[in-house]
Structure formats: C-alpha cells, structure tokens
Amino acid sequence: MFMEFNFNVDWIAALPEIFILFLVNFLIVYAVIYSTSPHLGYPILIRNVTWLGVQVLGLALMLNVSNPIIGVIGFNNLLIFDNFSILVKSVILLSTIITLILAMDYSKFENLNCFEYVILMILAVAGMMLVVSSYDLIAMYLAIELQSFCMYIIASLKRESEFSTEAGLKYFILGAFSSGLLLFGCSLLYGFTGTTNYQQLFQVFSSVDKAVDIEISNAIILGVLFILVGMLFKLSAAPFHFWAPDVYEGAPTSVTAFFAIVPKIAVLSLVVRLFSFVFYGLLLPWQEVLILCSILSMLVGTFGALSQNKIKRLLAYSGIGHIGYMMMGISAGSIEGIYATFFYVIIYVVMTVATFSILLSIRKQGNLSKLKYLSDLSGLFLSNPQLALSFAVIMFSMCGIPPLAGFFSKTFVFIAAVNMEMYFLAIMGVMTSVVASFYYIRIVKLMFFDSKTQIDNLNVLSKENSLFLSFCCIFLATFFLWPTPLALTLHNSIVYLCL
Amino acid sequence: MFNFILSWLILIPFFGILLILSTPKTQVETIKFCAFATSLVAFVYSLFLFILFDSSTSKFQFLEYSEWLPSLNLHLFIGVDGISVFFILLSTFLVSLCILTSWDSVVKYEKEYYICFLSMGSLLIFVFSVLDVLVFYVFFESILIPMFFVIGIWGSRTRKIKAAYQFFIYTLVGSVLMLLAIFLIYFEAGTTDFQLLLNVSFSEKKQIVLWLAFFASFAVKVPMVPFHIWLPEAHVEAPTAGSVILAGILLKMGTYGLIRFSLCLFPDGSVFFTPLVYLMSVVAVVYTSITTLRQIDLKKIIAYSSVAHMGFVTIGIFSLNLQGIEGSILIMLSHGFVSSALFLCIGVLYDRHHTRMIKYYTGIAQVMPVYTLFFLFFSIANLGFPGMSSFSGEFLTLVGAFSSNTLTTFIACLGMILSAAYSLWLCNRILFGQLKIHYVSNYLDMTKREVAVLLPLVVCTLWMGVYPEIFLDVMHVSVSNILEII
Numbered sequence: 001m002f003m004e005f006n007f008n009v010d011w012i013a014a015l016p017e018i019f020i021l022f023l024v025n026f027l028i029v030y031a032v033i034y035s036t037s038p039h040l041g042y043p044i045l046i047r048n049v050t051w052l053g054v055q056v057l058g059l060a061l062m063l064n065v066s067n068p069i070i071g072v073i074g075f076n077n078l079l080i081f082d083n084f085s086i087l088v089k090s091v092i093l094l095s096t097i098i099t100l101i102l103a104m105d106y107s108k109f110e111n112l113n114c115f116e117y118v119i120l121m122i123l124a125v126a127g128m129m130l131v132v133s134s135y136d137l138i139a140m141y142l143a144i145e146l147q148s149f150c151m152y153i154i155a156s157l158k159r160e161s162e163f164s165t166e167a168g169l170k171y172f173i174l175g176a177f178s179s180g181l182l183l184f185g186c187s188l189l190y191g192f193t194g195t196t197n198y199q200q201l202f203q204v205f206s207s208v209d210k211a212v213d214i215e216i217s218n219a220i221i222l223g224v225l226f227i228l229v230g231m232l233f234k235l236s237a238a239p240f241h242f243w244a245p246d247v248y249e250g251a252p253t254s255v256t257a258f259f260a261i262v263p264k265i266a267v268l269s270l271v272v273r274l275f276s277f278v279f280y281g282l283l284l285p286w287q288e289v290l291i292l293c294s295i296l297s298m299l300v301g302t303f304g305a306l307s308q309n310k311i312k313r314l315l316a317y318s319g320i321g322h323i324g325y326m327m328m329g330i331s332a333g334s335i336e337g338i339y340a341t342f343f344y345v346i347i348y349v350v351m352t353v354a355t356f357s358i359l360l361s362i363r364k365q366g367n368l369s370k371l372k373y374l375s376d377l378s379g380l381f382l383s384n385p386q387l388a389l390s391f392a393v394i395m396f397s398m399c400g401i402p403p404l405a406g407f408f409s410k411t412f413v414f415i416a417a418v419n420m421e422m423y424f425l426a427i428m429g430v431m432t433s434v435v436a437s438f439y440y441i442r443i444v445k446l447m448f449f450d451s452k453t454q455i456d457n458l459n460v461l462s463k464e465n466s467l468f469l470s471f472c473c474i475f476l477a478t479f480f481l482w483p484t485p486l487a488l489t490l491h492n493s494i495v496y497l498c499l
Numbered sequence: 500m501f502n503f504i505l506s507w508l509i510l511i512p513f514f515g516i517l518l519i520l521s522t523p524k525t526q527v528e529t530i531k532f533c534a535f536a537t538s539l540v541a542f543v544y545s546l547f548l549f550i551l552f553d554s555s556t557s558k559f560q561f562l563e564y565s566e567w568l569p570s571l572n573l574h575l576f577i578g579v580d581g582i583s584v585f586f587i588l589l590s591t592f593l594v595s596l597c598i599l600t601s602w603d604s605v606v607k608y609e610k611e612y613y614i615c616f617l618s619m620g621s622l623l624i625f626v627f628s629v630l631d632v633l634v635f636y637v638f639f640e641s642i643l644i645p646m647f648f649v650i651g652i653w654g655s656r657t658r659k660i661k662a663a664y665q666f667f668i669y670t671l672v673g674s675v676l677m678l679l680a681i682f683l684i685y686f687e688a689g690t691t692d693f694q695l696l697l698n699v700s701f702s703e704k705k706q707i708v709l710w711l712a713f714f715a716s717f718a719v720k721v722p723m724v725p726f727h728i729w730l731p732e733a734h735v736e737a738p739t740a741g742s743v744i745l746a747g748i749l750l751k752m753g754t755y756g757l758i759r760f761s762l763c764l765f766p767d768g769s770v771f772f773t774p775l776v777y778l779m780s781v782v783a784v785v786y787t788s789i790t791t792l793r794q795i796d797l798k799k800i801i802a803y804s805s806v807a808h809m810g811f812v813t814i815g816i817f818s819l820n821l822q823g824i825e826g827s828i829l830i831m832l833s834h835g836f837v838s839s840a841l842f843l844c845i846g847v848l849y850d851r852h853h854t855r856m857i858k859y860y861t862g863i864a865q866v867m868p869v870y871t872l873f874f875l876f877f878s879i880a881n882l883g884f885p886g887m888s889s890f891s892g893e894f895l896t897l898v899g900a901f902s903s904n905t906l907t908t909f910i911a912c913l914g915m916i917l918s919a920a921y922s923l924w925l926c927n928r929i930l931f932g933q934l935k936i937h938y939v940s941n942y943l944d945m946t947k948r949e950v951a952v953l954l955p956l957v958v959c960t961l962w963m964g965v966y967p968e969i970f971l972d973v974m975h976v977s978v979s980n981i982l983e984i985i
Contacts (some may be wrong), residue, residue, distance in 0.1 A: 339570070381652070385611060396644055401671075402637040403622075411633075411678075415571070418682040426682065430675050437671055441647070441664070449651045449660045480637065484566055491570040 010074035013081040016064040016089065017133075020126045023056045024119055031115045046107050049115035053122050054097050061093040073135055077197050080135040084497040087490075088132045088269040095261050095349050096125050098468055102353070103254030105462045106360040109370070110158075112252060117154045121258060124150035128266035137186040137196040140270065144182065144234070147263065148175050154258070155251045167250025174243045178233030185226025192219045198278045205281030221285045227274065228286055234267045236316075237293050237323045238300035245304075248316035253370070256312055257356035260319055261349055268345055272330060272338050277497070283333055290331035291425055297324030298432040305439050309374050311359060314439065315352075318398060321436060322348050325413050328425055332416040339494045340412035346486070347397075347409040347476075354394045354472035358387065361465040362458055380447040383458050388447045390473040397476045399440035400433050405479035504548050505561050505577050505628050508587070511541040512594075512621040516614050524610045531602060534613035538595035538620060545591040552584050554973040557980035559630060559694070567634075572690055576630040581977030582828060585970070586627040586748070586755055589835045592955075593747040594620035597740035600843055600952045604739060604850045605653060612653060615645040619744060626752055632760065633681050633691040639716075639752060640674055643667055646741070646749065654736040655849075662729075662736035669729040673719030680712030684764075696764055697984065703767045710768030713761050720753030721809050723776075724783040734802035735855075739846030742798060746805050747839040751831050754812050758824065758981065762816070766985040769817065776817045777907045783810030785910060788917035792924070797845045797855040800925055801838055804881060807914055808834045808889075814911055815896035819985060823899025824978050825971055826892050832970065833880075833888030833963055840877045840956040844870070847949050851942075857925075862934035866942035871930050873945070873953050880960050882922040883915055888963035 011018065027049065035045050064086060073080045100118065107113065127147030134140035152175060156168020190196050193204050205220075229240065236244035248256050275286055301321020308314040322344070329341030363370055371377060381388040397406035410433060417426040461469065479486075515537025522529050553560060559578035567575040579587060597616055605612050622645075625638040643666075651663035685691050688699045701709060719726045730750075734742045762769050784807050791803040808830060815827025847870060848863075849855055864871040880887035893915065901908040945953075963970060 385608070389611070392648075401640060401644060403641040407637065407640075412571070414678070415682055415685060418679075418686050426679065430679055434668075434672055434675050437668070441667060444647075445651065445660060445664070448648065449663070483568055487568050487570050 009069055009072055013067065013069040013072045013074050014079065014133075015067070016060045016093075017126055017129050019063055020056060020060050020122060020129070024122050024126070027052060027056070027119055027122070031119070035115065044113045045115045046113050046118070047104060049118045050100050050104055050107075053118045054100050056122060057093050057097045057100070057125065061090060061097070064089050064093060073199075077199070078136045078139040079130070079133040080198075081133060082496060083493040084269070084273075085132045087493040088265060089129050091346065091349065092125060092128050092132070092262055092265050095265065095353065096121065096258070098353055099254070099258050099261060099356070101464050102257060102357050102360050102468060105465060106252070106254045109363060110252065112158070112254070114157065117157050117255070120150040120154050124154075124258075125262065128262065131266045132269050134270070135198050137189065137198075137201075140274075141179075141183055141186055144267075144270075145179060147266065148179060148234075151175075151259065151263065154255045155247055157255055158252050161250075163250035164252065165250075167247045170243050170250075171247045174233065178230045178240070181226045181233070182230030185223045185228075185230060188219055188223030188226065192223070198273070202278050202280070205279060207281075221282060224279050224282055224286055225289060228271075228289055231267055231271050231274075232293055235264060235271070235323050235327075236320055237327060238296040238320055239293070241297070241300060241320045244320060245308075245313045245316040248319075249310060249312045253312065253356070253360055256315075257352070257360060260315065260356070261352050264319075264323070265345055265349065268326060268330075268341065272341065273497070275330060276333065276338055280333070287331055287333055290327055291422070294324045294327040294331055294425065295428050297321065297327065298429060299324075302432045302436045305436070308439075310372060311374055311377070312372075314374065315355065318436070318439075319352075321432065322398075324432075325410060325429060328429055329413045329416050331425070332420045332422065334416060334420055335494060336412075336419055337416040338497070339491060340409075340416040342490055342494060343412050343487070344409040346490070347405045347479075350472050350475055351394055351398055351406060354390070354469055354476070357465040357469040357472070358391055358394075358461070361461045362387070365459050374443065374446060377443065378446040378450040380458075387458075387461070390469055391447060392444045393473045393477055395440040395443050399437040401437070403480035405476045408479065408483060501547060501551060503563060504544070504551070505563055505579070505624065508541055508545055508548070508591070508624050509621045511537055511544065512617040515617045519610055519613055519617070522610075527609050530610055530613060531598075534617060535595065535598045535602075537617065538591070538598050541620060542591040542595045545588050548579070549584060549588055549973075552579070552581075552973065554581060554976060557581070557976045573633060574631065574692065575634060576692060576694075577625070577628040578630055579628050580980075581974040582758060583627045583755070584973065585828065585832055586751060587624055589751070589832060590620065590623040590627065590748050593744060593835065593839060594623075596839070596843075596952055596955070597743050599948065600743070600846060601738070601740045602948060604846065608652060611648070615649050616740065616744070619645045623748055623752075627755065630693040631691050632684060632693060632696065632764075635693075635756075635760070636674065636678055636681055639720075639756070640671075642749060642752070643670055646745070649741040649744075650733055650737045653738040653741065655738065656736060658732075659736035662732040665729040666733040669719050669726065673726065674716040676712040677716035680709045683709060683712075693760075693763075701765065703771075706765040706768035707771055710761055710765040710772060713756070713765070714772070717753040717756045717761065718779070720756070721750060721813065722753070722806060723779045723813065724786060724806070724810070725779070727783070727787070727806050730806060731799045731802040734805075734842075735796055735798045739842060739849065742802075742842040742846075743839040746801070746842060747835045750805065750809055751835065754809065754816065754827070754831055757813070757816050758828075762819075763981055763984050769985065770819070773817045773819070776813055777904060780810040780813040780817075781907055781910045783807060784814075784914035785917070788914050788921065791921040792917075795857050797848070797857060797860075797925075797929075798842065800921065801841045801845065804918060804921065805834065805838050807918060808838070810914070811893055811896055811911065814900050814907060815892075818896070818899040818903045819982070820899050820902060821978060821982060822895045823903070824981065825974060826895025826897075826899055828974055828978070829892030829963070829967060829970060830889065830896060831892075833892050833960065836956050836959045836963070837877055837880045837887075837889060840873075840953055840960070841881060843949075843952055843956075844874045844877060847945060857928055859935065860929040861932040862930075863942075864930045865934055867944045869945050869950065873950075873957070874930060875926055876957060877960070878922040878926045880964075882919040886961070886964045888960045888967075891964055891967040 031045050031049050071082050124147045127143050130143035152172040155171045156165050158164035233240045301317050305314050305317035326341045326344050329337040397404035400407045400410040414426045518533045519530050559580050562578040565575045567573050629635045647667050722730050787803045787806040794800045812827040812830050815823040883889040883893045
C-alpha cells in the first residue's frame with residue numbers, strides 16, 4: 001500500500017492546487033504594488049482582481065477536469081486524487097467562480113473596495129481542495145485550518161461595521177473551539193491506534209474485534225465522535241449551529257454567499273470520506289449521533305426560520321435545515337445515501353447561487369439601499385414580475401414541491417433513509433419539510449399577493465447576475481424533464497469512492 | 500403525425516408558453532390569441548387520441564418510454580387506457596374553455612395568467628397518462644404551484660391569501676403521506692412502475708397502511724367530508740376560470756387516483772376500508788347538500804354541491820362492481836361539464852355586477868332571458884334530471900351501490916332529493932321574482948363569447964345524458980380489467 005514519493009506523478013496530480021497557490025502569490029504582489037502606486041492614483045483594483053481571480057480559478061478548473069492522473073495516493077500517503085475528489089473540486093471551483101462574479105455588483109454598491117477578500121477566498125478554496133483530497137488526519141487538519149483562517153478574516157471584512165466584526169469574532173472563537181475538538185479527536189485516534197493514515201485506520205476499524213479491549217475501543221469511539229463534532233460545527237448542523245445566523249447576518253452578503261455555498265461542499269465530502277469509508281467499521285456509534293443531529297437540524301432549521309424577519313437570517317436557518325437533510329443521507333450509511341447527499345448538495349448549490357444572485361444585486365433605486373428585511377420584498381411582483389417569478393421558483397424548489405429540482409434531492413434522501421429502514425427519520429424529514437413550506441411560501445405570498453406596499457423602482461440586475469439567475473432557474477424548473485446525465489455522472493463518481 | 504401523440508399533447512402547451520413569453524406584455528390581444536390557439540390545437544389533437552383509441556383491449560395504448568433516472572430504476576412511462584383517455588380529453592377541453600372565458604374578465608398580468616393555465620394544461624396530461632407511481636406523485640403535486648398563483652394573484656378579495664394558503668397546505672400535508680407510502684412501495688418492490696406493481700402483491704397489513712396513506716392524499720383532493728374545508732374557500736376566492744379548472748379537473752385527480760392506484764394496487768386494503776369510504780361519502784352527500792341550502796354566496800353553493808357529487812363518485816368507485824365504477828366515471832365527466840358550466844354562469848353575473856351575494860340578485864329572468872335559459876338548464880342537469888348527463892351517471896352508480904350496500908344507497912338517494920331542493924331554490928331566488936333595481940341596475944344579457952363558451956357544454960351534457968353508450972363502450976374493457984384484478 002505504501003508507495004514511494006513519486007515526483008512526477010504526485011506533482012502532476014496536485015497541479016490544480018499548486019497552480020492556485022502560486023498564482024495567489026503573484027496576485028498579492030500585483031495588487032499590492034498597483035494599489036499603492038501614487039503614479040496611477042491609487043487605483044481601486046477590486047474589479048480587476050476579481051476577474052483575475054476568476055481566471056485563475058477557471059484555469060485551475062480546467063486543469064482539474066483534465067487531470068490525467070486519477071486514483072493516485074501521493075505525497076507519502078497524505079493526499080488522494082480519485083474520481084470523487086475531482087468531482088467535488090470541480091463543484092467547489094465552479095461555485096467559487098460564480099460567487100466571485102456575483103459579488104462584483106455588491107462590492108461596487110457597498111464601496112467594499114478591498115481586493116484582499118478575493119485573494120483570501122481563493123486561498124480558502126485551495127484549502128478546501130486539499131481538504132477534499134486529504135488522506136491523512138494531519139493533512140486534513142492542516143487543510144481545514146487553512147480554509148478556516150481565511151474565512152475568519154473575510155467574515156469581518158467590513159471593519160467599520162459592528163455586525164461584521166462581531167460575526168468575525170464569533171466565527172473565530174467557535175471555529176477555533178471546534179478545531180480544538182477536531183485536533184483532540186485526531187490525537188486520541190493516533191494515541192490508541194498509532195496511525196493517522198486513512199487507509200490504515202480503515203484496516204484497523206474494519207478488523208477491530210470489539211471484545212478485545214473495551215477501554216481502547218471506547219477511547220477510539222470518543223475520538224471519532226470528537227472529529228464528528230468538529231465537522232458538524234463547520235457544517236453548522238444543530239446543535240452546533242449557533243454561530244450560523246449571526247455570522248450570516250453580520251458578514252457582508254458577498255461573503256455570506258461564499259459561506260453558504262462553498263465550505264459546505266468541502267466539509268460534507270470530507271464527512272463522507274471519513275465516515276463512509278474510514279470509520280465505517282464503527283458505524284453504530286456515529287450513526288446514532290448523525291441521526292440525532294440530522295433530526296435536530298431539520299427541526300431547528302424549520303422552526304427557527306418561522307419567526308425570522310431578516311432575509312439573511314432566514315437563509316441561515318433554511319441552510320441548517322438543508323444540512324439536516326444532507327446528513328440524513330450520510331447517516332443511512334449506504335451507497336444510495338451518499339449518492340442522495342451529493343445530489344442534494346448540487347441542487348442546494350444551484351438554489352443558493354440563484355438566491356444570492358438576487359440578494360447581491362437588487363437594490364432600491366435612488367438611495368441604493370439593499371433589501372434587508374423580508375417585508376422589503378413585498379410587492380416585488382408588481383415592480384419586477386420576472387424576478388419575482390424566479391424567486392418563487394427558487395422558494396418552491398427549496399421547500400421541495402415537485403416537479404422542481406428540490407423535490408428530487410429530498411426524495412432521494414428519503415428513499416435512502418427508507419431503504420435502510422429508518423422510518424422515523426424519513427417521517428421527521430417529510431413532516432419538517434411540510435412545516436418548512438410555511439415560511440417559503442410566505443416569501444412567495446409577500447412577493448405576489450401583498451400588493452399594497454410596492455417597492456418603487458428597483459434597480460435592474462446586473463448582466464452577470466441575471467445570467468446566472470436565469471440559468472439556475474431554468475435548471476431548477478426543467479430538471480425533471482431530463483435528470484439522467486447529472487444522475488449518472490454523480491453515480492459513477494460515488495461508486496468509485498465506495499469501491 | 501400520430502406517432503407520439505401524448506408527447507405532442509404535452510409539448511403543444513409548452514410551445515404556447517414559449518410563444519407567449521416572446522410576446523411583449525403590452526400586446527394583450529396577441530397573448531390571448533396565442534393561448535387560445537394553442538389550447539384549441541391541443542384539444543383538437545386530443546380528439547385524435549380518442550378516435551385512434553382501440554376500445555377492445557384493456558392494455559395501455561400510445562405507450563411511450565424514456566430513461567429517466569436509471570440508477571434508481573425510475574422511468575418515464577406514459578400511456579392511456581379506457582379510463583384516462585376521458586380525463587385527457589376533459590382537461591384539454593376545459594383548459595381551452597377557461598382561456599376563452601377569461602378573455603375580458605382578466606385585466607391584470609394577462610401574460611402570467613395564460614402561462615399558468617397552459618402549464619396546468621400540460622401538467623394535467625402528464626398526471627392522467629403517467630404509468631409510474633412516483634412520477635404520478637410528481638405531477639399530481641406540481642399542479643399546486645400554478646393553482647396557488649391563480650388563486651392568490653387573480654382572486655377577487657383579500658381573503659384569497661388565506662384560501663391560497665389553505666389550498667396549498669391541505670394538499671401538501673395529504674400528499675406527503677402518499678409520498679412516504681410510495682417510498683415504502685419502492686423499498687418493497689424495487690420499482691414504482693405501475694404495470695410491474697400490478698404483479699406485486701403486498702401483505703394485507705402493508706396494504707392497509709399503504710391504502711390509508713394514499714387515501715389521505717386523494718381524500719383531500721376529492722375532497723371527502725372532513726377534509727373538504729379548503730374547497731369552498733378556494734372556489735370562492737379563485738377567479739372564474741380557476742374555479743372551473745378546480746372543479747372540472749383537479750378534483751378528478753383524486754378520484755382518478757383512487758380508481759387507478761388504490762383499487763388496483765391494494766385490492767385487500769380497498770375491500771377492508773370500503774365501509775369507511777361509504778360512511779364518509781354518505782356523510783358528504785347528505786351533510787354538504789344540507790349545508791348548501793344555507794349558503795349566501797353563489798360560488799359556495801356550487802362548491803358544496805361539488806363535494807356532494809364527489810361523494811356519489813366515491814360510493815360508486817367502492818361499490819366494486821362494473822355499474823358502480825362506470826357510473827362514477829360518468830359522474831366525474833358530467834360533473835366536469837355541469838359544475839364548470841355553473842361556475843361559468845356565476846362568472847357571467849360576477850363580471851357584470853362584481854358581487855356573488857344571492858340577495859342582490861332576483862328576477863334576472865326578466866332582463867337576461869338567454870342567461871336564464873342556460874342557468875336553468877345546468878341547474879336541472881346538476882340535480883340529476885333524466886336526459887341530462889348526471890342522471891346516467893348517478894343512476895348507474897346507485898344501481899351498482901345497491902347490489903353491494905342497500906342502506907348506503909338509500910341514504911345517498913336522499914342526496915338526490917336534497918340536490919333538487921337546493922338547485923331549484925337557487926334558481927327560484929336568483930332567476931325569478933321582483934327585480935331589485937336599486938341594487939344592480941345595469942343588466943346586459945350574455946355576449947356571443949359567453950354563449951360560445953357555454954354551448955359546447957350544453958351539447959356535451961345532453962349527449963352524455965341521451966346516449967351515454969359511446970362513453971361506456973370505451974371504458975368498458977378497462978373497467979372490467981380493474982375488477983378482475985380485485
């Protein structure tokens with residue numbers, strides 16, 4: 001199993017990550033030199049750097065998709081490059097590119113002229129790609145820290161805003177705490193098994209004889225649970241969700257979009273790799289925890305959102321609910337479950353991108369103030385019917401009304417749960433999704449039926465945002481006509497993971 | 500031209516939607532014309548479905564198959580048999596009528612309105628032709644979205660929001676149980692293909708659970724009595740065309756589901772729960788008929804009488820014999836014509852005076868003779884007068900039910916008397932008597948367009964009443980096939 005460090009193969013396999021890390025350095029140097037140049041009059045580089053960043057990520061995406069070396073465990077068994085990691089990395093890169101482009105309008109309106117956040121985002125993406133590829137607990141921890149540190153900083157991007165600073169601090173303290181738990185779990189595992197490598201851990205657990213030494217296996221279980229809790233913190237699953245609404249609300253919306261979309265993909269893929277592969281031998285203890293957290297997340301996500309009146313807080317709670325459904329798939333502990341989870345992730349990403357492409361771009365004309373409260377949306381149908389219709393498509397899809405794509409993602413998760421005879425979980429999921437439909441259709445009601453208070457003269461969406469919005473909505477609305485290609489692609493990469 | 504007739508039927512409204520989307524919203528006439536033309540094309544095309552239909556076999560015809568989600572063993576399978584072909588015809592027919600009737604009465608957001616109706620038109624064909632339980636659920640639910648908008652945006656009063664909410668939540672809660680049952684079926688049988696499931700027999704305990712879960716969904720949609728609260732609200736608040744499509748087709752999705760899925764897949768469960776259904780239906784027939792007598796809103800009267808008629812349908816379905824089921828299908832069709840026509844008649848009054856309270860209308864016969872003729876005709880049809888469509892259906896249903904449960908039939912017959920009571924009393928109150936000039940003054944008889952909307956319904960009603968054989972012929976083999984399964 002242990003392979004020698006093969007210079008050619010390993011470096012080529014890791015080319016996308018290496019490419020990003022190099023180019024980020026160049027970007028920093030370029031941006032620092034030009035933005036402080038008195039000859040050019042201290043130019044505002046945010047737009048320029050964003051496009052350069054998009055190019056970097058786009059090239060990395062191409063490198064990633066056309067990676068010739070698949071199925072390699074490289075760098076002394078630290079990183080793995082297989083079909084699954086390539087798929088997840090592609091999704092991460094693509095969604096980051098879209099988030100960056102979507103946020104351009106926002107930075108213009110809010111005078112958020114710091115190019116650093118683009119660079120930090122790209123750095124965080126490099127961290128996430130390493131998280132997805134990690135094949136060793138040490139590598140995993142280091143990569144998670146790389147992405148987390150970048151995200152702590154960009155959460156408090158708006159230095160002069162109290163909300164943003166508070167968000168950054170909260171995120172940092174709770175994130176550091178969860179990282180501590182994660183590291184403690186890793187050290188427990190290392191102490192009692194003597195290894196940090198996934199492959200070896202897998203072998204240890206799949207052959208572990210539970211009767212041999214009860215103390216040792218309890219410690220191992222404790223370690224595994226610590227790792228799980230660390231992950232759940234990062235995923236903002238209940239009962240570890242308390243930071244999410246505050247951070248979502250406090251951070252600038254461009255950053256919120258990033259938080260809501262990208263890290264979840266990375267951490268979920270890590271959870272899948274860890275718990276469906278490495279710790280699969282210890283299915284029973286972690287499955288119970290996951291089921292509990294899944295139910296709690298669905299409940300918190302649903303009932304928490306019912307009383308929210310700020311858009312971003314509502315989205316935070318709905319995100320918690322969605323995480324609950326995704327964990328339902330993982331806790332099923334079967335191939336269908338993982339498949340359903342990733343299906344859910346992809347549909348969730350599309351829905352969230354669509355939501356934020358609206359939130360980042362619409363503004364009241366005149367004072368250009370952004371829409372903060374749900375009631376600001378009332379009467380949207382009168383002023384901009386197309387926009388209201390797209391928003392309604394997203395909301396119906398989020399609450400899982402067929403034939404929109406959101407229904408299929410939920411269905412697959414429920415099918416996976418029923419197939420493993422977890423009826424209670426499935427019933428809870430179905431019930432919470434019915435209750436959740438209350439607040440989703442409340443938004444639809446506000447936009448379409450409350451015509452008394454009309455938003456007068458909304459700003460038009462920027463071209464890029466409306467492009468992404470229309471793509472996402474058409475995808476959500478017509479997905480049911482031909483779901484085959486996406487389903488098959490996902491299925492193939494998931495099967496590789498489990499073999 | 501007739502190779503993929505069902506796919507074309509689904510696609511034609513889509514083309515209409517695309518055409519409407521590409522017209523600017525100021526050109527209202529073009530939009531209306533596009534919508535009406537496409538719906539008419541779809542209707543004419545669906546007539547070919549009926550003509551080419553081979554009524555000598557119980558097999559599904561015009562089968563079309565496409566891979567959908569092969570990894571989960573879900574496929575898109577569409578086809579029709581002698582039962583669903585009628586509902587496809589009925590939906591294309593009523594959608595074009597709805598579009599014609601909204602010509603002048605819808606004055607805001609015309610573009611979105613016609614898109615909603617055309618999308619319902621194509622989704623309904625999916626619902627009635629799909630041969631996969633899960634995919635049926637998908638389209639059964641998806642009608643909620645356009646209907647939610649139709650009630651909420653083009654409804655008449657502020658209470659419409661509550662009505663739209665009720666409609667949405669009631670249906671969603673009911674159908675979610677069906678979704679869970681479908682998962683259970685999928686888990687048991689490994690497929691949700693209807694034709695394959697016919698060969699799978701579930702244990703009796705499972706059948707009872709599954710039947711109940713399916714029934715929860717269909718009973719809300721039909722609606723059976725304790726779950727009918729949403730219906731009068733939705734009808735009263737919806738625009739005329741919305742009520743027409745709600746009463747004309749959407750209610751039939753529930754009863755169609757009962758025949759197609761509950762009876763065929765869970766025969767033991769159906770037999771086990773027949774007394775429950777009888778009880779609920781009898782209560783529906785008597786209770787709602789009496790409730791109808793004390794309503795003051797014109798639309799609520801028709802809405803409650805719909806619930807009563809759907810009670811007859813469920814009695815017929817669960818009589819589990821040939822006459823009963825064929826009769827119930829006939830009632831569904833005739834109810835699709837008659838109650839739609841009555842809603843259209845009320846729409847005519849509402850367009851003129853913008854009220855639906857009975858007390859403002861008396862003596863209309865003196866100033867609107869043509870209207871009176873139509874209203875009287877359909878009221879009489881509604882009460883099940885011999886020679887009208889309802890009579891043939893109700894007669895067959897009661898004959899069928901009589902052989903399986905005499906008491907139920909006896910009580911249900913009371914419903915016929917009560918329906919005569921409320922229909923005639925309604926006619927009396929609004930058509931005859933002194934004209935109340937100080938309430939409503941501007942009386943104008945029906946326009947050509949309104950007559951054109953109602954005339955086809957008159958023809959259908961009479962045809963079905965005088966010569967129902969042509970309908971029975973087509974459905975005969977399919978219904979006997981269902982009975983063989985049971």
